[in-house]
Amino acid sequence: MRVNFTVNGRPQEADDVWEGESLLYVLRERLGLPGSKNACEQGECGSCTVRLDGVPVCSCLVAAGQVEGREVVTVEGLAEFAKQRSCGTGACGTSLQDAQEWQAKGTDSQTGEGEELSPIQQAFIDAGAVQCGFCTPGLLVAADEMLENNPNPSDADIREALSGNLCRCTGYEKIMDAVRLAAARQGEAV
Amino acid sequence: MPTNGAPTKITQGSQTKGGIGESTLRPDGTLKVTGEFAYSSDMWHEDMLWGQILRSTVAHAEIVSIDTGEALATPGVYAVMTYDDLPTDVKNYGLEIQDTPVLAHGKVRHHGEPVAIVAADHPETARRAAAKIKVEYRELPVITDEASATAPDAILVHENRDDHHIGHVPHANIVHRQPIVRGDVARAAGKADVVVKGEYYFGMQDQAFLGPESGLAVPEEDGGVHLYIATQWLHSDLRQIAPVLGLPEDKVRMTLAGVGGAFGGREDLSMQIHACLLALRTGKPVKIVYNRFESFFGHVHRHPARLYYEHGATKDGKLTHVKCRIVLDGGAYASASPAVVGNASSLGIGPYVVDDVEIEAIALYTNNPPCGAMRGFGAVQACFAYEAQMDKVAQRLGMDPVKFRQLNAMEQGTIMPTGQPVDSPAPVAELLRRITAMPLPPERQWESSEGADVRQLPGGLSNTTHGEGVVRGIGYAVGIKNVGFSEGFDDYSTARVRMEVVGGEPVATVHTAMAEVGQGGVTVHAQIARTELGVTQVTIHPANTEVGSAGSTSASRQTYVTGGAVKNSCELVREKVLELGRRKFGTYHPAWATAELLLEGGKVVTDGGEVLADLVDVLGDEAVEIEAEWRHRPTEPFDLRTGQGHGHVQYSFAAHRAVVEVDTELGLVKVIELACAQDVGKALNPLSVIGQIQGGTTQGLGVAVMEEIIVDPKTAKVRNPSFTDYLIPTILDTPTIPVDVLELADDHAPYGLRGIGEAPTLSSTPAVLAAIRNATGLELNRTPVRPEHLTGTA
Numbered sequence: 001m002r003v004n005f006t007v008n009g010r011p012q013e014a015d016d017v018w019e020g021e022s023l024l025y026v027l028r029e030r031l032g033l034p035g036s037k038n039a040c041e042q043g044e045c046g047s048c049t050v051r052l053d054g055v056p057v058c059s060c061l062v063a064a065g066q067v068e069g070r071e072v073v074t075v076e077g078l079a080e081f082a083k084q085r086s087c088g089t090g091a092c093g094t095s096l097q098d099a100q101e102w103q104a105k106g107t108d109s110q111t112g113e114g115e116e117l118s119p120i121q122q123a124f125i126d127a128g129a130v131q132c133g134f135c136t137p138g139l140l141v142a143a144d145e146m147l148e149n150n151p152n153p154s155d156a157d158i159r160e161a162l163s164g165n166l167c168r169c170t171g172y173e174k175i176m177d178a179v180r181l182a183a184a185r186q187g188e189a190v
Numbered sequence: 191m192p193t194n195g196a197p198t199k200i201t202q203g204s205q206t207k208g209g210i211g212e213s214t215l216r217p218d219g220t221l222k223v224t225g226e227f228a229y230s231s232d233m234w235h236e237d238m239l240w241g242q243i244l245r246s247t248v249a250h251a252e253i254v255s256i257d258t259g260e261a262l263a264t265p266g267v268y269a270v271m272t273y274d275d276l277p278t279d280v281k282n283y284g285l286e287i288q289d290t291p292v293l294a295h296g297k298v299r300h301h302g303e304p305v306a307i308v309a310a311d312h313p314e315t316a317r318r319a320a321a322k323i324k325v326e327y328r329e330l331p332v333i334t335d336e337a338s339a340t341a342p343d344a345i346l347v348h349e350n351r352d353d354h355h356i357g358h359v360p361h362a363n364i365v366h367r368q369p370i371v372r373g374d375v376a377r378a379a380g381k382a383d384v385v386v387k388g389e390y391y392f393g394m395q396d397q398a399f400l401g402p403e404s405g406l407a408v409p410e411e412d413g414g415v416h417l418y419i420a421t422q423w424l425h426s427d428l429r430q431i432a433p434v435l436g437l438p439e440d441k442v443r444m445t446l447a448g449v450g451g452a453f454g455g456r457e458d459l460s461m462q463i464h465a466c467l468l469a470l471r472t473g474k475p476v477k478i479v480y481n482r483f484e485s486f487f488g489h490v491h492r493h494p495a496r497l498y499y500e501h502g503a504t505k506d507g508k509l510t511h512v513k514c515r516i517v518l519d520g521g522a523y524a525s526a527s528p529a530v531v532g533n534a535s536s537l538g539i540g541p542y543v544v545d546d547v548e549i550e551a552i553a554l555y556t557n558n559p560p561c562g563a564m565r566g567f568g569a570v571q572a573c574f575a576y577e578a579q580m581d582k583v584a585q586r587l588g589m590d591p592v593k594f595r596q597l598n599a600m601e602q603g604t605i606m607p608t609g610q611p612v613d614s615p616a617p618v619a620e621l622l623r624r625i626t627a628m629p630l631p632p633e634r635q636w637e638s639s640e641g642a643d644v645r646q647l648p649g650g651l652s653n654t655t656h657g658e659g660v661v662r663g664i665g666y667a668v669g670i671k672n673v674g675f676s677e678g679f680d681d682y683s684t685a686r687v688r689m690e691v692v693g694g695e696p697v698a699t700v701h702t703a704m705a706e707v708g709q710g711g712v713t714v715h716a717q718i719a720r721t722e723l724g725v726t727q728v729t730i731h732p733a734n735t736e737v738g739s740a741g742s743t744s745a746s747r748q749t750y751v752t753g754g755a756v757k758n759s760c761e762l763v764r765e766k767v768l769e770l771g772r773r774k775f776g777t778y779h780p781a782w783a784t785a786e787l788l789l790e791g792g793k794v795v796t797d798g799g800e801v802l803a804d805l806v807d808v809l810g811d812e813a814v815e816i817e818a819e820w821r822h823r824p825t826e827p828f829d830l831r832t833g834q835g836h837g838h839v840q841y842s843f844a845a846h847r848a849v850v851e852v853d854t855e856l857g858l859v860k861v862i863e864l865a866c867a868q869d870v871g872k873a874l875n876p877l878s879v880i881g882q883i884q885g886g887t888t889q890g891l892g893v894a895v896m897e898e899i900i901v902d903p904k905t906a907k908v909r910n911p912s913f914t915d916y917l918i919p920t921i922l923d924t925p926t927i928p929v930d931v932l933e934l935a936d937d938h939a940p941y942g943l944r945g946i947g948e949a950p951t952l953s954s955t956p957a958v959l960a961a962i963r964n965a966t967g968l969e970l971n972r973t974p975v976r977p978e979h980l981t982g983t984a
Contacts (some may be wrong), residue, residue, distance in 0.1 A: 018312065018314060020314060021314075028232070029234070032234075033225070034225070034228075034229075034231075034232035034234075035224070035225015035226065036225070037229070037231075037400070037401075037450070038231055038402065038479065038481075039400040039401065039402065039450070039482065040481075040482040040912075040913045041481050041482060042481075042482060042483075042912060042913065042914065044482075044912070044913035044914055045400060045482075045913055047400055074225065075223075075224065075225035076224065076225045076226075078224075079224070115220055115224060117220070117223060117224070121223040121224065122223075124219075124223050125215055125216070125219040125220065125223055126215065128213070128215075128877040128878065128880070128881050130216060130219050130222050130223065131451075131708035131709065131710070131881055131885065132399070132400070132401065132449060132450050132451040132452075132707060132708025133218070133222030133223075133227055133448075133450070133708065134229065134399075134400040134401040134450030134451060135400055136222050136223055137223075137225050140223060156643060156645045156646060158921075159645065159921045159922050160645055160651070160922065162921045163920045163921055163922040164920075165920075165921070166400065166913070166918060166920060167400075167921070168397075168398055168399055168400050168451050168453070168885075168889070168918060169451055169708050169881070169885045170881055170884060170885050170888075171881075171884035171885045171886075171887055171888035171924055171927055172884075172888070172921040172924045173880075173884045173924075173926065173927050174880075174881055174884070175921065176921075
């Protein structure tokens with residue numbers, strides 16, 4: 001079958017999709033977006049979390065056909081998604097100054113340095129919340145959604161919101177630090 | 191090539207930004223938060239096929255027949271292979287003993303053993319085709335424990351053993367046995383005022399790394415293959431893969447793909463050979479990705495263990511003797527069992543001074559799932575038991591458990607049961623002091639003006655209590671872990687370091703085969719290069735087999751050994767750069783010949799701070815490159831009869847204090863806080879050090895209260911191979927983990943550092959158990975503790 005949907009703001013068309021394929025499989029193997037991870041493929045670990053019409057879901061539990069005509073945001077689109085959000089509903093083009101800075105900065109193809117990140121992405125790096133990184137994309141999507149709805153979360157709120165995302169490396173302490181840091185920076189920016 | 195293991199200078203003394211001791215950020219951090227970092231399961235190739243493994247549905251059986259006809263006839267299927275299709279006479283592999291069949295031959299020895307492999311154009315096609323392979327089994331009785339393994343008429347899990355352990359084990363279903371005898375236990379026991387005996391059980395833990403076993407094998411024009419793989423040790427894989435394929439090692443090229451965690455579970459091969467076989471058979475790239483169900487069958491687990499201990503002490507609190515017997519279940523194949531036995535026995539009494547000891551550790555061959563390396567490696571099981579014993583002895587003596595431990599704590603100079611003196615700081619008493627000095631979390635934190643916050647109570651959002659029936663307990667534990675490969679293993683690493691001018695700036699490139707599995711080795715290598723070469727720009731070359739072996743990312747060893755190799759190669763490069771400088775500029779300034787010279791801030795400077803030249807000018811168009819091996823101090827094997835021998839390189843110590851709250855009516859446990867104090871020698875990257883300690887602590891928490899692979903004792907089949915049924919701690923299960931880091935240099939190690947990754951996994955579990963005992967008054971001789979063990983309904 002053919003599935004048409006929007007991923008990270010761009011219309012996408014996936015052909016020859018077998019009916020049993022998950023959204024996760026289509027993203028990873030057909031659309032070249034492997035950022036959403038395949039740690040359990042049974043809805044237990046949260047590493048494949050994406051936004052489906054704004055709602056965080058395990059993309060491994062969504063049949064590809066279910067996303068027909070809908071909007072998906074993955075970790076690959078998180079920076080742009082956060083930027084659009086912070087710009088509000090008004091137009092938010094690239095200023096000349098931004099364009100020049102971007103040009104001057106460039107992006108390091110080996111490390112990705114210089115790439116524009118969302119506040120939660122930057123906070124994960126700064127707080128040391130990334131080790132192997134396999135849980136990171138799902139946690140970022142989930143944490144970003146929580147901060148969208150709850151800009152000043154308590155520790156208990158953070159734990160509750162992220163309880164569907166397993167991490168095996170960090171013991172979660174640095175992840176807590178990262179979310180607190182992103183919330184604090186977000187608060188300062190307002 | 192210089193290969194000495196002598197201690198190197200602490201540093202060249204330069205203060206380059208981003209050098210060692212700073213919490214520099216991961217070089218792969220940006221790629222990991224944008225989703226661009228390429229893990230092994232993300233590999234993709236034009237025209238690639240998908241591989242699938244068919245695994246045994248029974249634990250122990252003869253294979254009567256295999257019919258692949260229907261599978262082969264399935265549209266989209268390119269190849270089906272069984273044992274008969276293996277290309278050479280080498281059909282087994284293994285870390286130490288080559289006892290593991292690439293594909294089952296005539297017999298399966300555990301549930302989930304690979305029997306056949308399929309390649310197809312879609313993963314679902316491959317799965318369905320594998321399901322069409324008909325395997326007829328004739329089931330055999332299962333060997334599941336020590337009694338069934340060592341019965342006089344027991345079926346041998348492996349007939350015709352010819353490995354080097356068979357000569358000294360009392361039964362062919364015992365992989366390896368290591369006794370350690372020191373002093374005179376019978377005489378010492380006579381001095382004991384109290385004697386405490388205990389029997390303990392440690393459940394089977396899974397590494398549960400999140401990135402599934404996966405990789406991509408690409409056939410190459412010269413008849414070889416290129417494997418992109420997540421592993422802990424590229425060269426160990428290579429050594430095992432190439433002979434099975436019938437290829438020389440230089441025709442099997444290996445590149446490390448992104449690794450989604452490891453924790454010991456990637457020391458053994460999983461899908462490596464299968465992917466290569468299918469790629470060479472079909473002439474097409476083949477990708478294999480396990481799902482979580484298969485992952486539980488696709489790697490070894492932590493050995494479950496039965497542990498029998500006897501401790502004696504005088505009434506003033508001095509240990510008189512310890513006797514222990516540790517029975518590890520190695521499952522169907524040897525994997526790392528012999529080395530796990532070595533650790534469990536040599537570290538079996540913990541970080542205490544005891545002159546009279548009798549220790550015996552064995553690993554069994556059974557039909558249970560194969561067990562091997564997992565973080566803590568034999569020392570974890572022992573620590574759970576000896577720390578429970580220490581609490582019991584203290585209780586019998588009416589002493590404070592921390593004071594009792596401090597009274598018996600080892601220190602630098604203490605002689606291990608193996609006769610090896612501990613020749614670097616061993617701050618056991620100090621770590622216990624620090625852990626005790628940390629402030630306790632407030633009581634009844636769940637209370638608020640709006641009633642109980644159930645999220646902070648046992649049972650959490652299940653809303654099972656608002657505080658009624660909840661009691662608090664506190665427990666302490668400390669442990670000892672060896673660092674590096676022990677018992678005479680030639681444990682070395684290789685680093686290639688290159689320095690040249692790129693874009694008008696001096697740049698260092700570090701190339702090793704070290705498996706970055708998340709621990710942050712790549713971060714530390716760049717820091718070492720900055721410190722030693724005085725440059726800002728460091729490029730970390732992707733890890734592959736084009737450079738010499740780095741050894742395994744195991745045994746808390748990589749910062750020590752590959753870090754040591756990078757340091758050593760940097761020092762050699764530095765000497766060559768200075769030679770170049772002397773040749774070019776030596777005549778202009780006498781300091782080139784007379785002063786101690788450093789590389790700092792991109793310049794050659796004297797130790798007095800005078801700038802002699804820019805590195806850009808010294809290097810010009812030349813590149814300076816060195817590849818050299820580096821090894822730590824040699825160790826020696828343990829005597830097979832007495833266990834005596836200087837078997838270990840370095841020891842690592844951590845202590846924990848656990849605070850728990852237990853709903854005694856329902857048997858639900860909430861760990862409130864799990865504080866850790868650890869000596870790290872020198873924190874090369876403090877942020878990463880704390881991350882390791884917190885992560886290791888949490889894995890110890892997991893096996894204290896939830897993690898266990900359940901194997902049916904009647905069938906030896908695994909009953910919970912999923913994240914639905916095998917639970918690892920979520921962010922709700924994990925408490926705050928305050929960490930106190932002590933830095934007492936080990937003068938034998940690079941920068942004085944101490945391997946740190948495993949020690950926190952040891953003491954975390956017994957601390958939580960001690961806290962639960964403290965809260966409930968129950969004996970609790972097994973881990974993990976489940977509700978039924980607390981409510982008396984087990």
